[in-house]
Amino acid sequence: MTEIADALSFFIEADRLKAVERRNRLADGSRRENTAEHSWHLGIAAMVLAPFATEPVHLETAVCMALVHDIVEIDAGDTFAYDDAPASVAAKRAREESAADRLFGLLPTKTGGWMRRLWEEYEAGETPEARFVMAIDRLAPMLLNLAEGCTTWREHGITADRAEARNRPHIEGPLPEAWAHAAALLAQYQAT
């Protein structure tokens, strides 16, 4: 195939991310979110929250990373953020590596390599952009869940303490003001 055919075949394959259902619901509670629209929402979050980041972030890197950070879910599926058993984490990692091989392998070499490196940078979590995108990736479902009355947490028996333990370490450092805002909302969940 030509390079343009490869790029467009990746574009069509990427469409399947719209069918991957996440656990959390939209802010109005009407339905569960899919991973494609979640990834868009993270791109928007990166744009509006970059001015609040503790470490300066390169916006192009952060936004592009947000758009690709979950694309491996096309093959690997979504894993609930609170499913942190070691066997689950290891199995997820293996599924996602295979998915990355296949999906980024569809693209022209240069673009595929760049996108894979962005995904790996995100997974490694060792750059300001990766820490920032990971923070908004935790913050976004937390805020949506709090907006719609915490259905997902109630369904899965997630207490406010557990939500804090799972999210605070990722959010507070990169985005302290955003964490303070989310924590104030979380305190209301605890109280009811």
Place this chain on the structure above:
Amino acid sequence: MTEIADALSFFIEADRLKAVERRNRLADGSRRENTAEHSWHLGIAAMVLAPFATEPVHLETAVCMALVHDIVEIDAGDTFAYDDAPASVAAKRAREESAADRLFGLLPTKTGGWMRRLWEEYEAGETPEARFVMAIDRLAPMLLNLAEGCTTWREHGITADRAEARNRPHIEGPLPEAWAHAAALLAQYQAT
């Protein structure tokens, strides 16, 4: 409100773009696309198609523009690309200006101004990035529609000639190889 509260209130408001339904379907034909996931897909398209652009594009600008280009649809709704009656176009413009005032007005001044300028740059279509994003905004639903058997075109009586007339002027200049690919698929629709 504080600036972080403003930024996060915009983030929650933006969630409503996931409920705006477009005319075209996903590539597998299973359901109509919503504008949030469409905007994600354009961000991905910008990333993979930038190497094929006739005019060099600044990727950060193009990707961020793709993410915000339809956000006014939260208030203004989606307008079918083939609804080009002058009264419809004028009414759409007025609805979208009001939507931009309200939505970008939710944000801290600096971020809101930047996002509004990105949206206005897209609408004006006078920069390489705006022409590029407009090209992928036409290309994306065309490719999805062709992938799923052209249901939307059949429903609305859109002939191959009309699809070409509506899309070619926007796509061929900025992305000639992508247009050639789409045109070859379009020729098959014409033949059946």
